[in-house]
Amino acid sequence: MNPAELRLIEAVRGRLRLALDQDWRDATYARGAAGQLLALGALDELAVARGAAPSFDAGWLVERLMRLLSQLPRYPHGLFQGMQGLLLAALELDRVHQLDVVEEMARDADEHLLHSLHSGDGLPEHFDLIGGLSGLLVYAAYREGQGCELPLAESCLQRLAGMARADGAGGLSWFTPAGWIRGFPMGDVHPTGCTDLGVAHGQAGVLAALAYARASGASGAAQGRELLLGCLQAFRRYEQQGGAAHFGVAAEEPGGSRCAWCYGDLGTAAALQLSAQALADPGLEAWAERLLASLSHRPVPNLGFSDAWLCHGSIGSAWLTRQLAPQRVAMVARFQRQHALDGEDGLLASLETEADPDLSLLEGHAGLALVLAELGQGQSPALHWSLPFLAGRRALQTVTPLPA
Secondary structure: OOHHHHHHHHHHHHHHHHHHOOOOOOOOOOOOHHHHHHHHHHHHHHHHHOOOOOOOOHHHHHHHHHHHHOOHHHOOOOOOOOHHHHHHHHHHHHHHHOOOOOHHHHHHHHHHHHHHHHHOOOOOOOOOOOOOHHHHHHHHHHHHHOOOOOOHHHHHHHHHHHHOEEOOOOOEEOOEOHHHHOOOHHHHHOOOOEOEOOOOOOHHHHHHHHHHHHHOOOOOHHHHHHHHHHHHHHHHHHOOOOOOOOOOOEOOOOOOOOOOOOOOHHHHHHHHHHHHHHHOOHHHHHHHHHHHHHHHHOOHHHHOOOOOOOOOOHHHHHHHHHHHOOOOHHHHHHHHOOOOOOOOOOHHHHHHHOOOOOOOOOOOHHHHHHHHHHHHHOOOOOOOOOHHHOOHHHHHOOOOOOOO
16 A cells, blocks of 8 residues: 555545534435445554554444434435435444444334335335345345344345336346436436446346345345346346447447446446356356456546546446456556546545545545555455445355355
8 A cells, every 4th residue: 555545545534533523414325424434434444454543432433323323214215325324334333343232223124114115105116226126125135144034135026026127038127217317317318218227226236136135045035036037138138249348328328338336347247246156157257257358458538437436436446346356456456547646636635625525435535545445455344334336246245155
């Protein structure tokens, strides 16, 4: 780890501690306190491993967890932008720090989620990973892995099955209606709706969530396998041949996409690698590797890096590549070099001079500091901060392997 990286990481640690001591404008995993608490916990774990002092003690953490849980009624169901993201953050911090202060409230929230899944009351209308049913499936499988006896995953799968479209040839897809994307660039291109292919809001996110649930041994295994195989069958037809990119933004839109977690071949490779683990299918692993090999040859201007963040940035993509293919050292380094840390226009100067820098996990400095710390130290914390990203095999970090 070079001095600029360490300086940025330590600056973010300090700013996160200050931010979490103040009023919270947002408590979500993606943009608010849940993600910031997870980030600070993981950064502290890595800091202690390199000999630094922690930035908080157990008493401080318990107070922040109680404050986080008190925010649950403000948020709808959802992983990145809803109450399940708050719960996941609290449960992970509670697990790693052995506090035993979260489970009772989590059980109550899980019963509320199950009621919503059965009745439809308060349930998100979207199928996606960010705020919809796929994200709820990830949370459900995580909770069942912790010992929750409610059939949360099975109920999520039933809802997803009800939203699926069969193509008559064994493939399944989930359609994005026009109303969900009206006013956004995708809505301008597809005014009647589309088959979104991204991880964040489309088919690749459904695929990754289904794979995680199956690999975790979650409830509804038979239906989950059927949905997973159907989604993979459709993906085979979505792949474009002969171009630089394998997958675009939408099935109805020719052409490729950026290199990112949220859209394009990199995030899709993560979903395929996780599917390979879930189905014990080396052919899917080879498919994921084929996408990564193509990305390694794409010119930098064609990668579409507009920032450094986790969602769709250069350093975030370097981290995701490391999770999927640690042997691709040159590719990781090439991505990481695209946004400088030091210098007048570097990320460190931006952090130090901005009065109110973005400290979010998904698209801000918290996520950036985390991936820099992991890349620089070559290790991952016990705190599973990255689970919602479903980063290939890394998503199974806390999953007990199923019997052969």
